Amino acid sequence: MWRNSEDRKKKLLQTLDANIGKYMIMFDTETTGLKKDDQIVELAGKKYRIEKDANSIYEFLETDTFHAYIKPPFAMDSGVIAIHGITNEFLEDKFTEEEISPQIEAFFGDADLLCAYNINFDIKMLMRLYERTGMPIPFVLSEEEKQLDVLIYARDLVSSKETKSHKQEDVCKAMGLEDGVKFHSAIDDIEACFRLFKIFVKQYQDMETLDYSKLPTPMIYQNGIAYWEKGKIKRIYVNTDKGGFYYDIIKKEWNVKDASDSMKNYNVPALIKAAFQAVCVSDEEAFVKAVRKDLN
Structure with a gap:
């Protein structure tokens, strides 16, 4: 998380x-x-x-x-x-x-x-x-x-x-x-x-300021951002060369799809910035609106 x-x-x-x-x-x-x-x-x-x-x-x-x-x-x-x-x-x-x-x-x-x-x-x-x-x-x-x-x-x-x-x-x-x-x-x-x-x-x-620059930055695949919903679960998946990540809309948190992996292993701020740029937004709220809007 x-x-x-x-x-x-x-x-x-x-x-x-x-x-x-x-x-x-x-x-x-x-x-x-x-x-x-x-x-x-x-x-x-x-x-x-x-x-x-x-x-x-x-x-x-x-x-x-x-x-x-x-x-x-x-x-x-x-x-x-x-x-x-x-x-x-x-x-x-x-x-x-x-x-x-x-x-x-x-x-x-x-x-x-x-x-x-x-x-x-x-x-x-x-x-x-x-x-x-x-x-x-x-x-x-x-x-x-x-x-x-x-x-x-x-x-x-x-x-x-x-x-x-x-x-x-x-x-x-x-x-x-x-x-x-x-x-x-x-x-x-x-x-x-x-x-x-x-x-x-x-x-x-x-709060300690962490240095994420030394961690690998996942590269988002083309068309690698998709919305998924099931019951009360609402997520935006981001598919990369390092595996799948997702943003939990309800909990307002980012997670790695593979439960055996950890978000601590990656340059998450850089990944999120790239995801925002891919849909031309600058924050999480706008990110959710932009991705869900593409479904309509």
């Missing part, structure tokens, strides 16, 4: 270095559901100023907190309520989106970075709130390079053998970080996310 840890390390640390003295908001949402027309019923955020001490250790100094419950224009069903415990009755006297929007705009307006666990979902929900209320969209909501996803770091640094799943709750419990946290409470989920984030940043800082 191999994940592009060095690339993620480089991107994360470069992003943090570029924002020393600036502000990162870690945030979370609880919602009426997962569909496009669902809305946020709890929004929480903590603002941190990013610093670096004399020993080059990153520090995140909390400067502000936002926490609000929001009354939606429709009732939630019991299944959703069972997940986060926020009832329709509890929300009856809470602010609507329009009423709370000035406070949201003021809090998020000066952020330089956003951080969350599985951030794409929370970004979509917050973006739709901005659109419905007519607020101007802050650049951190529309600029992907300004958004840090702790789920990606968890998948990268916590093995599937160590945790039941890569849901935030399971990763926290696997790492012994769940004390005092009520999961599926937006304000508590931020605390859980922050605990994980600090550890992952330190792990990336301490």
